[in-house]
Amino acid sequence: MLILLHKCRPSKDYPRYVALTGLLGGLEIHPCKVYKTIKMSTEISDRYSTIYLVGADNCLKGALSYVFEREVCSNCIILKDVNSLSAEVLRSREKVLFLIDSLEKDFEKELVALQAKENHRSEYVTAALFNLQKGTGIERRAFNRGIRGFFYRNESLLQMLKGLRTLFQGEIWLSRDILVEVALQGHMKKSRVVHEKTALTHREIEVLGLLSIGSNNDEIADKLFISANTVKTHLYRVFRKIRVPNRFQAALWAAKNL
DSSP: OEEEEEEOOOOSSSOSEEEEEEETTEEEEEEOSSOOOOOOOOOOSOSSEEEEEESOOOHHHHHHHHHHHHHTOSEEEEESOGGGSOGGGGSSOOEEEEEEETTTSOHHHHHHHHHTSTTOOTTTEEEEEEEEOTTOOOHHHHHHHTOOEEEETTOOHHHHHHHHHHHHTTOOBOOHHHHHHHHHHHHHHTHHHHHHHHOOOHHHHHHHHHHHTTOOHHHHHHHHTOOHHHHHHHHHHHHHHHTOSSHHHHHHHHHHHO
């Protein structure tokens, strides 16, 4: 268990001090009388970076801000909405992550507001959702709109920190199942052009698409409901048609052409 002390405004709902506990099952707020701060032994990936927590200013976000500034970024600011942010703050080449509370905000409206900022630099700005409820099915739509990270309500604190570091490194933070669906959806949009150029069949393009995101033969077989031997046969034909000798070269070809 991880206990981190955070001071917040007193109210009828919360005492003056609360402890943010990162349990394996999720994040919870608890009143506490004994206060102990334990510094996590995790490597900081990028100190010259800012996180904006987009949503209402409350004790939970205050506690998260405290943790993030100690563990992930140089600055963490709670923001009512993207429109309240001055466009000038996006002029620098500092890495910026907008972490949008999906329970409180319409992420599409926030993305539109972000993209409308005069000095918005897409290569330095990343958007992610947190407080997501599993089973809502919005991940594919959100990913296609530009969201690059997804954090669920019951996600552990350590897992969340790992995901934030991944985003600051320019990668995406998305479950493998959703990633596979997104990849297949994107590849199928180009299937007609690819077929005309290479004679790859619809199934061969699906196999190649799954290979390109790191799936092994058994994983490809499970996803497409075919046998591992059938996957091998498809891969043999794929390699021959696109003229590559191995999986690595096939993945590189897919990255350029799918």
